[in-house]
Structures are given as structure tokens and as C-alpha cells.
Amino acid sequence: MFCAFVRRVCMQHAILIIEINSHVALFRDMLILVGQPRDCPELREKIRKLRRTCVETSKHMTHLIMTQLKRYVYLPFHF
Numbered sequence: 001m002f003c004a005f006v007r008r009v010c011m012q013h014a015i016l017i018i019e020i021n022s023h024v025a026l027f028r029d030m031l032i033l034v035g036q037p038r039d040c041p042e043l044r045e046k047i048r049k050l051r052r053t054c055v056e057t058s059k060h061m062t063h064l065i066m067t068q069l070k071r072y073v074y075l076p077f078h079f
Contacts, residue, residue: 009068016061023054 030047033039 013061013064013068016057016064020054020057020061023050023057026050027054 027047027050030043030050033043034047
């Protein structure tokens, strides 16, 4: 039962990591367009929104990981 819980938590973390990675890749692609002919106010607004999304997702992931780490530190291990 405990192993299933750990597996489920790890999958949730993996999904969030993939989401963060996708956001960062898209952010990078958008930044490359700044200063080029396709640069416009709409692009810069999309960059701002995506940056905020990246920050919020990262904060959420940090909270989840730290919560799990604190739980495991205080969890007694039985061998």
C-alpha cells in the first residue's frame, strides 16, 4: 500500500516536471523572437503570461516536493 502511494506521488511529480519543461522550452522559443520582425506587443504579453505560469508551476512543484521530503524525514523506517 505504501509503495502504491509513493509510486502515485512520483508520477504526479513527473507530470509536473514535464509540464515545467514544456513551459520553459516554449518560453525560450518565444524569447528568441524578441527583436526580430515577428516581435510585437502581443508576443511580449504572451511571454509575460508564460513567465508567470512557469514561476507559479515551479512554486507549486517546490511546495509538493518539500512537503513530501518533510513527511519522509519524520516517517519511521522499518527494515
